[in-house]
Amino acid sequence: MLTRRQFLQCSAFAALLSVAHGQAGMTSLAALAHGTTFGVPPETELLARLFEATDVRAAPQATARSVKQLPANHIQPILAVSDDGWWYRIAEGYLPREAVQPIPPYVRPPKPTALHTGYYEVIAPSATLRAACTPHAAIHGAYPFGTVVYVRDWLTDDRGEVWYAFTPTAEGDGTLSWTSALSLQRWLPRPSPLRQPAIRLDCAQQTLSLYEGEQFLGKTAIHAPLLPQDQAVLQPCAPSAYTADLLPPRPWHMLLHRRRGAPMPLYGANWHNRFGKPNAQRAIELPVLAARQLYQLLSGAAVSEIPVAIA
8 A cells, every 4th residue: 555655756757647648749658758758759769777686577566476587787678658657568577667767779879080078978778987998907887878978088999999088077076987989979069949948846746847938848757855935046067967975977967056055956867767756865856868958958048047936
């Protein structure tokens, strides 16, 4: 039986689904699985990347029979989303939403012909971080799909494979690591079509809505604390931010400035899928693809501070 808190959490995500169904062209599997009506093209194919070893259930219920267990970082096509939004159907059965990062299929990037320093995104399901540009070097860890890093150098090995040297931020925070160029794709800022962007942050329903003036553009589920009603401004900062206690780096980093208290970070998260449920942290997290488009639109807009109404 659901507790009152769990019921409200599920109701919050159900509210997002009703919005998705109510918007023309937004009833796609991609929109429902990602929990957002912007940031993900409706025709996008979906794969499920598992955060950790997870049981596949025979039905979309935690008490249903376990069919099999899949290992961490296993990739499976997502075939459907349960009516309540909290389970993904795959060929063998059902996976809980919180165990999965929905990602698009991998598309091999073109082989680089010159070094372009700057920000790059992880486009593979994950990128292995190594101490040197060789598959035999010590492993520093791995960054999941959607992580953003700053490439500083490159090298081609004896087999003709290209490697990138990078740090988590342009300031050089964190450890210098190497990864295959096949894992990364260059990110470039673009001008935004928005002239009067505005945001509505509904912490009770755990959603963020984007507007151009009074025109509604889209909505995404969030993972945020329950904030009181307020007026604030949102300021895009950097495509990647780093803190020693939070790995991987925070992609598409922005700051929410309220009238009282310290600024609150807002960014994409690819290490969990609890969007639609409140958190107890001092941060607002979005699905990483929604955060990417939000950052792209707001950082390229004519205004540097975007008004936010906190409901």
